[in-house]
Amino acid sequence: MIEFITDLWAFLRVRKKMWLLPIIVILSLLGGLVVASQQSALATFIYTLF
Numbered sequence: 173m174i175e176f177i178t179d180l181w182a183f184l185r186v187r188k189k190m191w192l193l194p195i196i197v198i199l200s201l202l203g204g205l206v207v208a209s210q211q212s213a214l215a216t217f218i219y220t221l222f
Contacts, residue, residue: 184190 180196184192
């Protein structure tokens with residue numbers, strides 16, 4: 173996983189695609205939220221946010 177992140181960072185830096193970084197971060201956070209909402213203890217707290 174660390175190798176993937178370093179390769180992604182190198183790609184963004186070399187190709188000057190820094191505008192993709194906020195999109196990647198937001199999608200990662202939303203993916204983490206979906207994974208966290210699958211657990212029954214956290215689901216009730218996440219559902220109250222929306």
